[in-house]
Amino acid sequence: MSPNFLNGITILLVYQLVGEVSARLLQLPVPGPVVGMVLLFITLLLRGGLEKTLDTASSALLSHLSLLFVPAGVGVIVHFHRIGNEWLPITVALLLGTVITLAATALIMLGVSHLLGKRGGGHE
Numbered sequence: 001m002s003p004n005f006l007n008g009i010t011i012l013l014v015y016q017l018v019g020e021v022s023a024r025l026l027q028l029p030v031p032g033p034v035v036g037m038v039l040l041f042i043t044l045l046l047r048g049g050l051e052k053t054l055d056t057a058s059s060a061l062l063s064h065l066s067l068l069f070v071p072a073g074v075g076v077i078v079h080f081h082r083i084g085n086e087w088l089p090i091t092v093a094l095l096l097g098t099v100i101t102l103a104a105t106a107l108i109m110l111g112v113s114h115l116l117g118k119r120g121g122g123h124e
Contacts, residue, residue: 008057015040 019036028035044050083090
């Protein structure tokens, strides 16, 4: 492992830790890793770019992203009996979530294209 990777992963883990501690101390309704990711994003915006160490670590993590889905798959199999017992609410939630997401995306796209159409002088 290169020092760039170790430094980068350490930075990522520190931001996750800071986010977790912040979310718990402030009793935020948002998961700690999300708070850490927002803090990292703000830091990157203020610094104006990505450091080599973060680039190396994030590229390495992304190259093995499929491995991160293994625990979720195991969890599904472990609780398969519960899924079988609760198939109707799960199906309704999946269908409604999909329909709501599609509708919201379409409305946002229409709104943005309308705003850009006004700003651009109506040329399409």
